[in-house]
Amino acid sequence: MSALIARQAPSAAEHLADLAVQALVDEADLSPKPGLVDRRGSGAHSDLHLGLMHASAQSLWPAFAAMADAARREGRVSQALRETLGQLGRDGEAEMLRVTAGVNTHRGAIWALGLLSAAAMLESGASAGGIAASAAALARLDDPAAPHNPDSHGARVCRRYGVLGAREQAQHGFPAVIEDGLLQLLASRRAGAGEQNARLDALLAIMSSLTDTCVLHRAGLEGLTRMQAGARAVLEAGGAASLAGRRQLRLLDRDMLALNASPGGAADLLAATLFLDRLAPHAPAPTGSN
Numbered sequence: 001m002s003a004l005i006a007r008q009a010p011s012a013a014e015h016l017a018d019l020a021v022q023a024l025v026d027e028a029d030l031s032p033k034p035g036l037v038d039r040r041g042s043g044a045h046s047d048l049h050l051g052l053m054h055a056s057a058q059s060l061w062p063a064f065a066a067m068a069d070a071a072r073r074e075g076r077v078s079q080a081l082r083e084t085l086g087q088l089g090r091d092g093e094a095e096m097l098r099v100t101a102g103v104n105t106h107r108g109a110i111w112a113l114g115l116l117s118a119a120a121m122l123e124s125g126a127s128a129g130g131i132a133a134s135a136a137a138l139a140r141l142d143d144p145a146a147p148h149n150p151d152s153h154g155a156r157v158c159r160r161y162g163v164l165g166a167r168e169q170a171q172h173g174f175p176a177v178i179e180d181g182l183l184q185l186l187a188s189r190r191a192g193a194g195e196q197n198a199r200l201d202a203l204l205a206i207m208s209s210l211t212d213t214c215v216l217h218r219a220g221l222e223g224l225t226r227m228q229a230g231a232r233a234v235l236e237a238g239g240a241a242s243l244a245g246r247r248q249l250r251l252l253d254r255d256m257l258a259l260n261a262s263p264g265g266a267a268d269l270l271a272a273t274l275f276l277d278r279l280a281p282h283a284p285a286p287t288g289s290n
């Protein structure tokens with residue numbers, strides 16, 4: 001009897017975790033992404049594949065739900081909430097590494113989407129910018145229990161090249177998401193690019209200015225410059241929906257593979273963009289639909 005299966009509406013925290021995981025799955029599936037794991041293959045990665053990205057994304061559901069629930073209980077940005085989120089983020093990362101047998105699939109994504117899930121709970125009904133601002137306030141609080149690892153790839157290249165990384169991107173309110181990713185997603189939708197092309201354009205807009213420490217670590221400043229210029233060239237040629245843009249996108253993909261470079265930070269921020277887009281829909285429906 002169907003009544004045996006009780007159907008309960010998900011709690012707000014569970015709903016946010018659903019959206020966060022869905023954003024990660026959508027990011028992984030989006031194709032063709034330059035240098036990154038997608039439906040075509042593993043991009044510039046020898047240790048990653050699409051199935052692993054999916055398994056990793058699903059493994060993070062409890063961490064995102066717990067972070068959102070902690071925010072619900074605390075009700076405001078506070079030092080206590082910051083420290084709880086830090087612990088939940090580290091637990092989530094440990095679970096991710098267990099599921100992937102030690103491969104870093106989503107470290108940056110746990111940081112960005114964890115903060116945004118908590119902030120979305122605090123700022124229910126707010127705009128994407130309001131949620132990002134609250135996430136930034138959380139990120140600016142120090143977490144005394146965080147193991148500061150001066151040897152992480154990000155920390156090393158930030159020192160070496162004097163650039164800002166994942167931590168500062170959050171502390172500044174995710175400008176790459178709010179000003180680049182979301183604006184481009186909406187502009188491309190409005191222009192009738194189609195959803196997958198609009199998402200690719202959003203990724204390219206993020207890539208065109210982000211100091212992605214994944215790229216710096218693997219391919220140095222030359223790799224970063226070529227990524228940024230190549231992404232800009234696709235958008236200037238008309239974006240992923242245009243023939244000329246597709247041609248530039250193929251060139252960029254080839255270039256990223258030759259440099260062994262993969263814009264993992266930009267991919268994480270695309271997931272954050274898709275999360276906020278689903279949460280706070282602001283886009284007028286694309287012309288021709290509905």
Ligand SMILES: CC(C)(COP(=O)(O)OP(=O)(O)OC[C@H]1O[C@@H](n2cnc3c(N)ncnc32)[C@H](O)[C@@H]1O)[C@@H](O)C(=O)NCCC(=O)NCCS
Nearest residue numbers: 085086089108114152153154165166169211212213264265
């Ligand atoms: C801040 C983090 C990302 C560590 O940064 P660090 O640069 O030292 O690490 P690492 O190089 O290993 O990873 C950086 C990750 O960020 C992504 N990234 C790279 N460049 C950027 C960028 N410019 N902007 C945003 N993300 C980026 C990459 O995909 C990469 O996976 C995070 O792992 C951390 O310290 N978390 C502590 C746990 C915590 O407090 N959690 C809070 C709640 S979620």
Ligand SMILES: Nc1ncnc2c1ncn2[C@@H]1O[C@H](COP(=O)(O)OP(=O)(O)OP(=O)(O)O)[C@@H](O)[C@H]1O
Nearest residue numbers: 028036037104105106107108109153214264267268
């Ligand atoms: N679709 C994707 N394909 C590849 N990487 C992605 C994708 N989506 C997100 N990422 C991010 O990219 C990062 C992987 O980059 P990278 O392999 O350079 O990490 P690393 O473990 O720091 O370095 P390395 O593999 O060079 O030792 C992950 O932390 C993840 O957050």
